[in-house]
Amino acid sequence: MNWFDNEPDDQLLPLDETRLFQRLLSLGAMFPPKRAITSMCRGCLEVETRHVYECDDHRVTCSKCNGRVDLWPPFEAMQVRHEWLPRELAKKLGQIKPVVLLPNRVWRLAKVSIWRKPVVVYLLRYGSSSDLDRLADALNVDDEHRQIVLSTRQELPAEVVGKNRLAVALERVARLEPEGLVFGLPNLAEVIAEIDSTPTVGSMPAPRWFELSEDGSRLRVQGEELVLRRKQGAFVQAIAEAHDAGQARPKQSWVLKRSGYSSQNTSLAQICRRKEFARFIDWRNGAVAIRKIPLPKANGRENKS
Numbered sequence: 001m002n003w004f005d006n007e008p009d010d011q012l013l014p015l016d017e018t019r020l021f022q023r024l025l026s027l028g029a030m031f032p033p034k035r036a037i038t039s040m041c042r043g044c045l046e047v048e049t050r051h052v053y054e055c056d057d058h059r060v061t062c063s064k065c066n067g068r069v070d071l072w073p074p075f076e077a078m079q080v081r082h083e084w085l086p087r088e089l090a091k092k093l094g095q096i097k098p099v100v101l102l103p104n105r106v107w108r109l110a111k112v113s114i115w116r117k118p119v120v121v122y123l124l125r126y127g128s129s130s131d132l133d134r135l136a137d138a139l140n141v142d143d144e145h146r147q148i149v150l151s152t153r154q155e156l157p158a159e160v161v162g163k164n165r166l167a168v169a170l171e172r173v174a175r176l177e178p179e180g181l182v183f184g185l186p187n188l189a190e191v192i193a194e195i196d197s198t199p200t201v202g203s204m205p206a207p208r209w210f211e212l213s214e215d216g217s218r219l220r221v222q223g224e225e226l227v228l229r230r231k232q233g234a235f236v237q238a239i240a241e242a243h244d245a246g247q248a249r250p251k252q253s254w255v256l257k258r259s260g261y262s263s264q265n266t267s268l269a270q271i272c273r274r275k276e277f278a279r280f281i282d283w284r285n286g287a288v289a290i291r292k293i294p295l296p297k298a299n300g301r302e303n304k305s
């Protein structure tokens with residue numbers, strides 16, 4: 001979707017016969033191609049490309065100094081309809097129209113509920129310019145909620161994203177199909193959960209209340225020891241890794257993936273059938289953690305596995 005980020009604003013693109021651009025045209029994401037001409041000023045050497053009717057060629061002058069210009073042969077040029085993408089995205093989130101926060105650059109798409117929390121979703125056209133403060137100011141208008149900023153960039157600079165603001169690459173959540181834009185809340189929620197649960201490097205490591213042996217085969221908490229077999233070690237190591245990155249309760253899905261288990265596992269018993277395991281590992285509400293104090297020992301015989 002990089003066509004959306006083309007800089008500068010309203011740049012005229014040479015007519016592109018590829019299927020992508022033909023599709024964008026038929027979807028309404030591009031203005032239909034029109035005759036365009038490139039001129040160079042004889043005085044200040046300014047080069048410009050403009051839509052010009054054939055009969056008006058002789059009237060073209062330099063827009064900087066009004067001087068006389070030389071013309072290159074005309075061509076058919078298309079133009080991105082910048083309001084198309086924000087409008088389509090907003091519609092898919094149940095909003096009739098997006099709110100323009102900064103013309104051609106920042107749109108508030110919708111306020112939605114993700115994992116039962118209110119989230120405001122934005123679209124940002126980053127371009128290549130350096131007016132980051134203006135972009136940040138536009139986003140700062142709404143400061144009370146969690147903000148999700150969609151953009152064609154993989155990453156946004158720190159000036160634009162903040163502690164309540166999460167950047168999501170548009171290509172991770174939306175794609176163009178012949179019938180139109182494919183985008184929806186369930187997909188967005190899934191990607192956000194994935195980003196949220198991935199431990200970020202650089203946050204303050206919290207002190208460990210547990211000891212985990214180098215090979216991940218033994219976990220010690222409050223003087224009690226849990227022996228970990230096979231992948232169980234990788235499972236606990238993943239939790240420890242997340243803990244060290246500032247995530248004391250990482251998402252189950254992340255830990256399962258990290259330690260090579262199928263995300264189809266829905267209970268701790270599927271990781272380890274020993275009751276002992278649950279004494280040390282807390283698994284609830286979609287998150288896992290190492291307990292600070294092991295649960296009391298269960299009566300009866302342990303089920304070894």
Ligand SMILES: [Zn+2]
Pocket residue numbers: 041042043044045046062063064065066067
């Ligand atoms: Zn000029």
